[in-house]
Amino acid sequence: MLVHPNLERSLGFQLRLLEVEAEAQARKALEPFDISPARVAALMVIDANPGCTQTALGEALTVNRASAMKLVNFLEGRGLVRRTPSPDPRANALLLTDEGCSALKAMTIALKAADDQAMSVLTAKEASIFLACVGKLRDSFAAEGENNP
């Protein structure tokens, strides 16, 4: 069945289909850990920014404070993240627990294997151009968003 000539050539639609498949693949790679890709992304942000606040976590993941809080509630409940006192008593400083740290290492390995397998259909040159284009496009969208806030 035909989808539609305009859809086949549409950047947005093709990206959406690809992203849906990439997310499903990541979800599968994470099945042994019973955790979603978005939550692993949160762990990675905290790992890269120990002591960051929930608001900062939300900004890095482009979700709002309330959503960031739900993420942290889940990760804390799993024993992967700790809320610790921060210089500013209004804020929480987020840290990975020891368990969170070792779990993240294992998850990262699983995700990378899946990623590498998907990227293996591209030549090295294609992969490099592809990732550069993704970056350029993201910058382009970000610039547009600033012009029309």
Add this chain to the structure above:
Amino acid sequence: MLVHPNLERSLGFQLRLLEVEAEAQARKALEPFDISPARVAALMVIDANPGCTQTALGEALTVNRASAMKLVNFLEGRGLVRRTPSPDPRANALLLTDEGCSALKAMTIALKAADDQAMSVLTAKEASIFLACVGKLRDSFAAEGENNP
């Protein structure tokens, strides 16, 4: 604030960020029409496959029958799509109304303008390689999905 070295290099995460931005841009381009990108995609599928069933529509959009039905309910309520009798009396044959046809033309123009603007940061060669890579990656994911159904 650092996101995370592993995330910066992650195909899945970068794709997700890009897709979120592309979707937001499409949503904005469609604001004058008060309709979501997913619903316009449904219109395009029906336009390309006049008389298709709801189940077929769902398959093309990779959603299930119940979700396809909600899409059609909305589009019918808007007067953009008609459910007509089908050779198989269990099924509906979906058609665009005249209004749906002309609305889709205008929406397509708006979407293409936004798409072209985003792609304008890529050289012609980059754009061609980028779209080819998207296709390759989708095929790769699809093949993986078949091996592990």
Add this chain to the structure above:
DNA sequence: TATTGTTATACTCTATAACTATA
């Protein structure tokens, strides 16, 4: 039996708005 459309229900993710406690 299998399939189409339908309905009811629930789940996930996210957003908004209002509240508190601090700054």
Add this chain to the structure above:
DNA sequence: TATAGTTATAGAGTATAACAATA
């Protein structure tokens, strides 16, 4: 007044399961 976290609520979007009509 502005900000961090919290809470309650609501909205999309999608999925599952069961049902009727028909193949």
